[in-house]
Amino acid sequence: MLVVMSDLKPEHQKQKQKQQEQDVDLSVDLAGMVMANPVMTGSGTSGYGPEYAPFLEIASLGAFVTKAVTPGERKGNPPPRTVETAGGMLNAIGLANGGLERFLSDKVPYLSELGIPVIVNVAGRDPDEYAMVCRALDEVPCITGVELNVSCPNVSDGLDYGTDHARLESLVAHVRRDVKRAKVIVKLSPNVTDITATARAAINGGAEILSLINTLAGMAINVNTFRPMLANRTGGLSGPAIKPVAVCMVHKVYSKVAREHGVPIIGMGGIQNWRDAAEFMLAGASAVAVGTALFVDPTIPNQICGGLRTYLAGKGMSRLCELTGMLAN
C-alpha cells in the first residue's frame, strides 16, 4: 500500500495537538480547596443541583455553588422578578429559599453524592444569623466552603456591608471564629466606590477566598405604563453587559490587595465562553463562575473546559493555574 507522507503529517500533528490538549492540567488550588477545573456555578443560577442535571453533568464542574441559604424560609419578592435588558438581565429574587433546616434535610443528600467541592452561599440579617448558618454547614462533611453573600442588592433588610468596612471586617471575623473546617469565601459587591477597600476589609476579617462580582444595582421602567419593570422596582444587573466592569474589578482587587495577601479570587460577571474565562484569569482570578449564561445553555461549563484546553495547548502552556494574573503591562 502506498502511503503519501504529506497526508500523514497533518494527521500526526492533529494527534499531537490532541495529546497536548489532554495533557493540559486544568486543576486549580484555591487556598487548599482543590478543584479539577476552574469552572463553577454562580450562586442563584443553578439552584441546589438537581435542576440542571438533565443537561449538565454536575460532577464535571470544578465546584458547585448553591443558591443563598438563610436561617429561616424566605418567600422572596413578588413577580415579575426578572426582566431582560440590553445584553443582560435584572433580577430581584429576594433570596427566596426554604431556610437552613430544609436545606440540610432536602438538599444536602444530593450534594453529598456529587464528589466535587460544594460551596453554600449564605445570607442573614446580622452577624449572628450568618454565624448560625455557617456553624451548621461546617458540620456537614460534603460542604467545602461557605460563601458569605454580603452584597445582595435585592432585600430591603440587606445590611450595607459594602460601604461599612468595619462592620464587614467584624462580620467575617465573627464567622471565621465559628467555622473550623469549611473555607470562608466573601462575595464582594460592585456597588461601591472602591472595591479594593471592601476587599481589604474582608481579608482583614479573615476571608480565605474572595468572589466577585455580585450584581450591579439597576432599574428598568416601562414607558407605556410608567411603572418599574420589576415588582421590587430595582434589581441586580448580570450577564455579558457587566463583564468589562467585573474584569476591571478583579484586576484592581488582584493587583492592589489579593496578590500581596495570597488570597485567591473567584471571578464572575457575564462569562459566556472560554475566552471570557481566560480574560478573568489573566486579570487575576484563580477560578471562574458562570451565572446568567447557564439559563441560556447549562452545558457552557463543559464547553469552557474544552476551550481552555485548546487555548492553553496553543499557547504552549501545560498548567492553567499559570494563567492567573498574567496580564501584560
Add this chain to the structure above:
Amino acid sequence: MMTMATKPGTSHPALFDGVVAKNVSICSEHFRLTIDCPPGVTDALNLARAGQFVHLAPPRGEAEGAAGGNMGTSSCPVPLLRRAFSIAGLRDSLSDGHFSGGGRQFDVMYRVVGTGTRWLSGLRAGDALSVMGALGNGFPISDTKRHAWLVAGGVGLPPMLWLAEALGDAVTIGDTTAAGKVDREVVAFAGARSVDLLALTVDDPSVVSRDAGVASLGAKEFADVGARVVIATDDGSLGFHGHVAGAMGEYYGQADVQTDDLVVYTCGPEVMMRAVAEFCVARSIECHVCMERAMACGTGTCQSCVVAVQDESATDGWRYELCCDDGPVFDAERLVWG
C-alpha cells in the same frame, strides 16, 4: 450538540438545535413557526403533552459556547435569554424535512411583542434555532368527563389547539370495553380584540353565530379535530360581542351540562383566566389554568416565575410555586390571584 434528559414528572427535556420548516403569518401580529427536530430527540418529544412549552434561543455557537446575546445586527438584535412558547402541535416531519431519518416537528404560534418575537418573525425555512424542551407539565386529561371546554384569549390559543387535538384523539371516554361508549364534546371558546387578531382560519364568517350559546364548526383548526367553537371579539367584528369569559358564561347558561361532567381548560390574559377560574371554582367545576410568567431559566433554577398558591401549612395560608417547573398548568382551586 444534543443533551438528553431523564427528568422525573411529565417533562423529559432535551437541548438541541432544530431547523425552521416554515414560519408563516396567520393574521396581523401572529405567526406559526414549524420546527423540524433531529431524530435523536423523538423519544423525548413523544412524551410531551399539550400545556408544556419550549424555550427558544438563537443557535448555540459551536464549540466556543458563545451564548446568544451577542447584540445581533443593529437592524435585528437577538435576545440574550430564551423565550417560552407553548407547543401548539406535534407530528412527524415531512419526508423532505431537514433531518434525514425522520424525526418530529412541532409548532409554536407567537405574537410579535418585543426583541425575541421579532427575532423569531425574521427566521426563514432552513434557519437553525436552539430548543430546550419540552418543559413544564401538561394539562391533565380526564377520561371520565364528557364535556371539555377550552377557553382561550389572544395568544392563549396555541396550547388549546394541541389540547383539542389530544382530546379528539381520545374522543371515546369511559370504559372502552363496555357497550355504552360515550363521546366527549369539545367546545373551544376563542377570544380576540378584533377579527384581524384572531389566529384561527374562519373560511365562512356567516357560520359563526353572534349568540354565545351557539357553537359552530366555523374555525378550521378546531373543526378538523372535531371541536366546535364559540368566537368572541371585544369589538364585535366576529361572533359574540364581548369577552371570551363572558361568552363561556352565556354558553353555560344555555347548555345542559352537569358540573361534575365538565372540565374547563383556560389560557390567555390573566384577567380573563381569573374570570374563568372564579366562575368554575364557584360552581365546583374542574378547571385547569395555564399560567404565564416572565421566565429566565425555564427549568426551576432561578426562581423568577413564581405563582401564588394556597398552602394551609403556611402561617399566612399561601406559598409560591414555580410556573416553569410546578406549572405552567395549575388547578384553579389552588391559585391565589393577586
